Amino acid sequence: MNRWLPFEWIAALRFLREGRMQTLFIISGVSVGIAVIVFMSALLTGLQANLTKRVLSAQAHITLQPRDEVARPLRLGGKDLELAIVQMPLQRVRSIDQWQALMRVLQDDPAVVAVSPVAAGSALAVRGDATRAVSIVGIEPDSYFRIVRLPDNIVAGTVRLSSRDIVIGTELARYLGIGVGDRLTLTAGARTSGALTVTGIFDLGNRQVNERYVYVPLRTAQSLLDLIGGVTSIELTIADVYAAETVARRLQPMTGAAAYSWIATNAQFFSAVQAQSLSSGVIRLFVALSVALGIASVLVVSVIQRSKDIGILRAMGTSRGQTLRIFLIQGALIGLIGAVVGSALGAGGLLVFHDHVRQADGSELIPLVLERSLFVAAALLATLTGVLAAMAPALRASRLDPVVAIRG
């Protein structure tokens, strides 16, 4: 024979089993509630991950740029390093002063994962008769690709960027009618780049970026923008994407440069995401509340139905505490079983949704994000809800007067 569980568990399990219909219905109810919560949570996570990914596909977490206002000398980390920022004469494109020193400081910062200098400015792309205004992004490929994953988003050619190469977006390629191996010229003011060979075409999932951005080696951009040895920004990848704003605020005084986080530059996007989280949070809260009320009402009825059983148990030496636990365990079990079934239902629903609700071109609308932590959280939350919901009925059971219950 198997080992006997503690008495409270046996009683809780047997009472649930004897309750048949009641138990089945309440577990079904809890399952549906948990399924809704799991479904919504996973969908929202997927949606946010998708949007975040789209926004971040062509953007660094934090961008450092020269300050607009008068800069003042600044001490860093005691007396070791002094970075003097002196306002420069007005010019078309301004460089960050002492950017190499700044890079070293940033590389040593624990929050920073990758650092890359960029020389960017406006230019015209010329191909025969066709011209197009573009944003030149002069990069050091090795470090820059750790920030913007250009190689992952190449649809034609490669991301080879030697001195006379250029990588352009799909929209620009279409507009100029060129492909890999073709040449184009960039002109900025009086300067011109000479012929550059298109080595790769990217699709960063963002029409504006695909249309306007062209990537060239840092040196090419520097000479075109009359910025020899200078950079217009330093781009950063940090460990926690969502901490970007905090890190940016910290880096700003430390570096003397203006630090912009992707969160600040996409404030609108973020308030939309926040509104979405809030409304879905409210819905999930109310679903959880009705789950709790359902469990409580079923257990209240069960306590009344079982008052004679409770009387017998008390006469046999069951304490108030044990009686309390018998009903708390029932609540916990209803919550837990409901969570397991509900998680399966929610995940199943999500799979069906993912397979059948697609974008016009057949690609997925929202990525399928099924994290184990979601199910663990759902199980914990449902179990806790069950215990809390069982509190009132359980207290009632434990306070039953056995004499009254037995006389019943």
Added chain:
Amino acid sequence: MADDVLRLEKVRKSYNVGRPNETEILHGIDLTLGRGEFAALIGPSGSGKSTLLNIMGLLDRPTSGNLFIEGHETGSLDDRDLTRLRGRSIGFVFQHHLLITAFTALENVMMPLLVERGFPDATMKKRALDLLVALGLEQWQNHPANALSGGQQQRVAVARALAMEPALVLADEPTGNLDTKSAEGVFEMMREVNRKSGTSFLIVTHSLEIARGCDRTIELVDGQIVPAGAVPAAD
């Protein structure tokens, strides 16, 4: 004195204390039950037999007076200690709701042991099974309690009352719901347990048959014990 299983001193019980409809049901009961005694508690309906039994079984507290279980004074105990003492020293058999239907027969018998904790699994199982075997009910051990007949259920209930090997079994009309044959079976079983193990029994009954089968008859009329030797009132 120490060999008394149960002793009541001037026990009074009133219901609705402090309210206009306050009524005293038990008017100063003095009673002693020795170890191994097998006694019947008789009396007209409403005389307070169940009330008295509930007080003796620590399910209810007297309004005044003292109650000793195996020499322990009980008035100063809190609910937790009363529950523990009840679980260890007293077994109950009721007239209605004999068993808990959510459990099997074996589980019903084992229940007091499980509640008490601390018994090795093998001991619990063996003790419960031995009791069922002794009552000829072992083939029902894994059946749900409500699959048994009334007489069988009541015998399982007696087995359950005995599981903790209590000093005293209190039975409130244990055969009141049974046909004559089943009633005799249950009664004989209790007698035999009493003979073999020396467990004290106090059985509330309306049956003169059963009262005659007991070693001693205690009669309660209007909340008072009729002195021994007095002419029994016709029921």
